[in-house]
Amino acid sequence: MMESWILIVLVVMPGVWSQNWKVTFKNQCAIQGTSVVIKCKYSYPSHHVVKSVHWYKALPVSGTWMLFRLSRNFRYVGDSVSDCSLEIKNVQHTDEGRYYFRFETSYNRWQSRSYAQLSVKELTTVVEPSTVTEGNNVSLTCVSGCPTQTFIHSFIHSVWFRDGQPVTNPAFRARREDAGRYYCAVRGQEKVTSAPVALNVQYAPNNVRLSVSPSGDVIEGSSVTFSCSSDANPPVTQSGYSLYKDGQLVSSGQTHAIAVIQPSHSGRYYCQAWNNISWRGVEFIKSTEINLEVQYHPMNVTVSVDSPNVVEGSSVNLVCSSPANPAADNYTWYQRTDSSSSQLLHVGSGQVLSLPSVEASHTGLYLCKARNRLGETNSTEVLLTVEKKKGSLLFQILSGTGVALFIAFVIILLLFWVKRKTHAKKKAVFDVRSSGKGSNSSSTEDQSNSIYTFPSSPPPGPAAQDFTPPSHRNPNHEHDGNTSCEDEVTYSTVTIKPRNPSLPRHMNSNAPQQSWSTAGENDDSVIYATIAKSS
Incomplete structure (x- = not known):
């Protein structure tokens, strides 16, 4: 009979006592890699003394939930009176689940009937828009993925980075140098960051450049290649480049080759780049100009005479001229006195052959030879004819005529x-x-x-x-x-x-x-x- 009463008392007493036994939790959402504290409160009869506390995590085993005692990265931060909070460091996705609290007193023990749910999320960076044209606005948002009421960290405390460098303002007007990979972090736990998100800033071609290969002196007959490049987003395609010479279109494409360059190819070259993005209303961006000078030996050498009529005793200048690059620096004059002879007589040097007092012996064919460091070329031959003085000839004619008339007159008189x-x-x-x-x-x-x-x-x-x-x-x-x-x-x-x-x-x-x-x-x-x- 006594044993029956004891059993009744044991069964009835927890119900009675349960009115004073209680554990309360608040579900938590943590960011992966951060530390989180699961808030917990418990109560028991006042005449009891807590002897031990324990946290357990429920794991499914063969279709049945079983409790396992916590060990790694877990730390009890409560007390033995009423606070049963639990801290979890470096939260990972494996830490998600249901958590139970159990404590023992001097007279009894108690396990929570409910559990605390822990969710593990990641920080997410939102860049709006992720592709923007230079000059337009961009905004950055750091998203935790946790419900607002369960996330313990405020968004106000987030910090921003671009390629490892701090970003002071999450809202700005995009420039081409703002392009990069952005991520956010929780202030105080900057090592825990979101996955990076790229910001693509599109802009018109910049720093358009034209280069010539070879870069040194360009000699007639050599090969030359023009290459155009630029900084642009999106990059300029082959059809987006155009090469111009003295304002006239030469070709389309990023490169242009001339196999055998001629003096006629000399001029001012530039290229244009286009990628369908305008800059200040301009879509075709020019490069700086390159002045191409093709070097060549003297050619088309000509000789000119400054006076059309050359009379004995007068002065005459013969001028030798020739296009050349670099300019001809040596001129040599020759005279051919006999057109049937192949021998030439050297008569002078310099661009101008000056004859201060022309004589009959100066009559003949003249040519000059122009030379620069690349070669030399002869001019065509020019005939120089020296005429007698018109005054002496007229005097002789008049004298002869006068004598003849005088003799005729005397004969007639006689x-x-x-x-x-x-x-x-x-x-x-x-x-x-x-x-x-x-x-x-x-x-x-x-x-x-x-x-x-x-x-x-x-x-x-x-x-x-x-x-x-x-x-x-x-x-x-x-x-x-x-x-x-x-x-x-x-x-x-x-x-x-x-x-x-x-x-x-x-x-x-x-x-x-x-x-x-x-x-x-x-x-x-x-x-x-x-x-x-x-x-």
């Missing part, structure tokens, strides 16, 4: 004088004979007559009429005198030898009115006769 003399002589003889028919003085056949022809104007002295015999005077003298001005008058001098030379000479000069016969007796008589030549 011929005219002889003709006139002959005609006058014939006329005088005829008139003398005609006038001597009625006088004794007409016998002049043995006398020698000298007839002189004078110019048409009468000689000085007495008028010819005074010496004309009265028998020959024209009764119509006045009329004849008027007409004699129109006729050509010839004066003839007739010398008659006297028959008696012993007569005194003074008798001749004092008898101008004597008869024709009296005059014939003088020593030396002069008779002027007028001969009228009919027209």
Whole structure:
């Protein structure tokens, strides 16, 4: 009978006592890698003394939940009065589950009927938007994955990093240098971080560059390759590059090769890059210009003469010119005096061949040879012709012409004088004979007559009429005198030898009115006769 009562008491007493036995929990959500404390409170009758406390985790075994005592990374942070909190360090996903608390007193023991649920999550970084065009806004958010009411850490206490460097502001205007991998952490536990999230900042081509290979001197005939590059996001494709020369499109593509470069390829080159992203409204971004100078030996050498007419004694300059890069630094002049000869005579140096006083020996073919460090080239031959002085030639021509005209004029005068003399002589003889028919003085056949022809104007002295015999005077003298001005008058001098030379000479000069016969007796008589030549 006594044993039955004891059993009844043992069964009934826990129910009675259970009214004072109690364990309360709060479910927890922890971030992987952090430490978490499961808050716990327990109560028991006041006259009991707690002797021991234990935490257990329920694990499924063969379909049945079984309690296992905790060991690793667990630490009891409560007391033996009312606090039964449990700390878990470096929480991992394996720590998720149900946790039970059991304690013993001096009179009894108690295990919680409910359990504390622990959830393990990870920090998550949210970048909005994750791909952004330069200049647009970006915001960063750190998400724990735990319900707000169960997460013990505030989002205010999160910190941000980009590629290991702290980020002060989780909201900003994107720049190209803001691109990178972002993650967050809980302040005070910065080693526990979220998985990184990449921010992709797209921007137009930047730092567009054009390079030429080889980079040194570019020699005619060598090969040259142009290459264009840039910093851009997204990267510029092959079709996004274009090469220009002096503003004209050369080709499309990132590279352009010239197998055999020529002087005509010299110019200013640049390339453009495009990736469909604009910068300040500009989509095609230019590189800096490269001035390509193709070096070549002298070519198309020419010789020019500064004066078109080269006269003896004058000066002339022959100028040699040639395009070359670098410029020709040596000029040599040669003369070919004989076009049939292959020998050349060296006549000078320098770009200008100066001949200060040209001579006939300077006539010939000239050429110059231009040279730089890359080679040399001859010019075509230029003929230099030296003319005689125009003044001396004209003088010789005029002199010759004058002498010829003078000689011709003298000959004409002589011929005219002889003709006139002959005609006058014939006329005088005829008139003398005609006038001597009625006088004794007409016998002049043995006398020698000298007839002189004078110019048409009468000689000085007495008028010819005074010496004309009265028998020959024209009764119509006045009329004849008027007409004699129109006729050509010839004066003839007739010398008659006297028959008696012993007569005194003074008798001749004092008898101008004597008869024709009296005059014939003088020593030396002069008779002027007028001969009228009919027209």
